Amino acid sequence: MIKLNNIVATYTTRRGQVNAVDGVSLEIPRGIILGIAGESGCGKSTLMKVIYGDIGYPLALSNGGVEYGFADEKGHPVTSATIRKQWFRRISYIPQSSMSSMNPVVRIREQFVDFQGPGLNKAKVLEEVRAYIRQLDLPAEAIDAYPHQLSGGMRQRVMVAMATFFQPDLILADEPTTALDVVVQKGILLLLMELQAKMRNTIIFVSHDMGVHYQITHKMLIMYAARAVEYGDSEAIFKAPLHPYTRMLIRSLPTIGDTQLREGVSGRPPSLWENLQGCRFAARCPLATELCRTRDPAFIEHRPGQFAACHYPGEQSIPLEAAA
Amino acid sequence: MTTIIKAEGLNKHYRLGSMLRKVSINALDNVNLAVESDEPVIVSIVGESGSGKTTLAKVVLRLVEPSSGKAVVYDTVVAGAGQQTDPVAFLRTVQPIFQNPFEAFSSYRTVDAYLADTARRVNRLDGPAATRAIEEALAAVGLKYQDVKGKYPNQFSGGELQRVSIARALIPQPSIIIADEPVSMIDASLRMNIVNLFLRLKKEYRTSFLYITHDLATAYYISDYIAVMYRGSIVEVGQARQVLASPQHPYTRLLLDSIPSTNRKWTGRGFVASDIETKEFQLTGCKFANRCPLVQQICRTQRPEPRRQDDGRDVYCHFV
Ligand SMILES: Nc1ncnc2c1ncn2[C@@H]1O[C@H](COP(=O)(O)OP(=O)(O)OP(=O)(O)O)[C@@H](O)[C@H]1O
Ligand SMILES: Nc1ncnc2c1ncn2[C@@H]1O[C@H](COP(=O)(O)OP(=O)(O)OP(=O)(O)O)[C@@H](O)[C@H]1O
Ligand code: SF4
Ligand SMILES: [Mg+2]
Ligand SMILES: [Mg+2]
Numbered sequence: 001m002i003k004l005n006n007i008v009a010t011y012t013t014r015r016g017q018v019n020a021v022d023g024v025s026l027e028i029p030r031g032i033i034l035g036i037a038g039e040s041g042c043g044k045s046t047l048m049k050v051i052y053g054d055i056g057y058p059l060a061l062s063n064g065g066v067e068y069g070f071a072d073e074k075g076h077p078v079t080s081a082t083i084r085k086q087w088f089r090r091i092s093y094i095p096q097s098s099m100s101s102m103n104p105v106v107r108i109r110e111q112f113v114d115f116q117g118p119g120l121n122k123a124k125v126l127e128e129v130r131a132y133i134r135q136l137d138l139p140a141e142a143i144d145a146y147p148h149q150l151s152g153g154m155r156q157r158v159m160v161a162m163a164t165f166f167q168p169d170l171i172l173a174d175e176p177t178t179a180l181d182v183v184v185q186k187g188i189l190l191l192l193m194e195l196q197a198k199m200r201n202t203i204i205f206v207s208h209d210m211g212v213h214y215q216i217t218h219k220m221l222i223m224y225a226a227r228a229v230e231y232g233d234s235e236a237i238f239k240a241p242l243h244p245y246t247r248m249l250i251r252s253l254p255t256i257g258d259t260q261l262r263e264g265v266s267g268r269p270p271s272l273w274e275n276l277q278g279c280r281f282a283a284r285c286p287l288a289t290e291l292c293r294t295r296d297p298a299f300i301e302h303r304p305g306q307f308a309a310c311h312y313p314g315e316q317s318i319p320l321e322a323a324a
Numbered sequence: 325m326t327t328i329i330k331a332e333g334l335n336k337h338y339r340l341g342s343m344l345r346k347v348s349i350n351a352l353d354n355v356n357l358a359v360e361s362d363e364p365v366i367v368s369i370v371g372e373s374g375s376g377k378t379t380l381a382k383v384v385l386r387l388v389e390p391s392s393g394k395a396v397v398y399d400t401v402v403a404g405a406g407q408q409t410d411p412v413a414f415l416r417t418v419q420p421i422f423q424n425p426f427e428a429f430s431s432y433r434t435v436d437a438y439l440a441d442t443a444r445r446v447n448r449l450d451g452p453a454a455t456r457a458i459e460e461a462l463a464a465v466g467l468k469y470q471d472v473k474g475k476y477p478n479q480f481s482g483g484e485l486q487r488v489s490i491a492r493a494l495i496p497q498p499s500i501i502i503a504d505e506p507v508s509m510i511d512a513s514l515r516m517n518i519v520n521l522f523l524r525l526k527k528e529y530r531t532s533f534l535y536i537t538h539d540l541a542t543a544y545y546i547s548d549y550i551a552v553m554y555r556g557s558i559v560e561v562g563q564a565r566q567v568l569a570s571p572q573h574p575y576t577r578l579l580l581d582s583i584p585s586t587n588r589k590w591t592g593r594g595f596v597a598s599d600i601e602t603k604e605f606q607l608t609g610c611k612f613a614n615r616c617p618l619v620q621q622i623c624r625t626q627r628p629e630p631r632r633q634d635d636g637r638d639v640y641c642h643f644v
Pocket of ligand 5: 378379423504
């Protein structure tokens, strides 16, 4: 079990301080794929940074922390304070753009070795890497290339290889396939699912594509304006979402063949700089009442295993599919 | 009729590698496309990662010189023989939205400085008039000027910066916007607001779009025409709804089959890509031959010519 305990993550800017993640608590069972979705700027990447332990100016963890549910070499439970020592071996990270996280003038194989940290027998690691790469249907030449010689799809598959090589307990992936065509994306996602099923580790996966979430995730977290607004089994969330924002997120998906006008969620999320009162979704919510505008809904379990922060959870008056 | 956008035998070769071992990539390999209309149109370019979509956009934007061939935008020759040049007039006609917003903005400059630049250089606006134009453009993409002012690119989330870059392109009210994956980092609900904004601009301001995307559903939703690219070449081009509803080229079919839907789960393994991609860029026959379920001998030796279908689309395949 990975526990997020009331996490508040704060950026310091010239204008002052702003909480990009504002009180997120969650218990994530081990060995699942958790998907995170939510509006642009709602704090998904910031939460990933916190879980990875990549915290430093201008980002600070101003409250709470993560308990990872595994122990370090000395048998101490790993927490936000000690997670950095577990990078690569117990926790790994696939960033959105592999190009910007790879050194353009160094061959992939060197990066692979550097990436794994010091104190290893390079030749031996490299040999294992080659064997591993072949298992993943990647051509062996791939690791002798420079990053720019590989296509975007190949680079991301190499990143998946790097991130899974040590079979870490936890893999974080922040939109790893958004820059790719759907054919290549499908190949990478199926590879990731296959590896996860084999290794039984936990993957946290950020994506804007609800179709991707439906295909690969076991549980989903929906975020809105720095908060968790819904969490539960993906199947239940797609079938019967509790929070109106989740409903609207699912409903706004167009599909090929339907030509009717689709509306997104109109309006915009509240500025995190403002003094926020009541439900953060109230200004855009078709169900909002005076209660919503004045009282902050608590994030609670409304159905077994399904949590939401809403005063009117599961209210059906917003149809899932826009009327035909 | 206005030639909204036209590519005539466009080629772009990139040379890679050392002095001794040169490899050439045909990022654009004899690309032909013509859209003529008196009404504004939205033309989508979809297809494989690395198939030349951005290169095509950059040729149209005059950022990349083609190796050969010609490109026309709104009746102006922008690349190749007879090229006409007037930088400011060009920017009033054509505005870009770049693929990676983090590369489009320098990390040492606040992003509102770019917005002010565009307002001054292209619209000749200063002071409160410029601010008003900027505020309006930002509001159209769901952002507040106050929340943008004075911030550097790394202080935005991916989707926020992408929206700033859309707002910048709106300020000059151009005839056509070349939008290279403008919504790739934007979630489903906001994405609909942005593509609906494109539809509204087309209707109210008569703005045309070249919309490059991996999101086939929004391409279906907004575009009039669509071109599907694979390894530097167009494989199928025609009216968007017809092409996407009944794809003819085997690659277009594979593409549509791979969309992650929310009603049917994937089964089995993914398509294993052939990986030595540079080689495929140089195939003399059909570039899809190595992966195509319909492949015959002729496909390996002869590049398929476009075959015109009853509905006006062109399909580059020996067997349609
Ligand atoms: N370095 C920074 N300094 C100040 N504010 C920041 C910084 N990085 C992010 N922010 C702000 O924090 C909020 C959350 O950003 P984050 O990148 O976590 O969003 P996100 O949910 O990942 O969005 P997207 O889907 O667009 O990637 C945004 O409002 C953003 O403007
Ligand atoms: N400056 C360059 N030098 C060498 N090769 C290049 C250059 N720019 C692009 N290429 C190559 O040309 C091909 C086409 O690239 P392009 O960026 O146009 O593809 P794309 O269709 O936009 O891909 P994506 O969907 O990943 O954005 C790729 O193989 C790419 O590696
Ligand atoms: S609490 Fe009220 S405003 Fe907030 S989502 Fe629920 S119904 Fe809408
Ligand atoms: Mg992000
Ligand atoms: Mg591109």
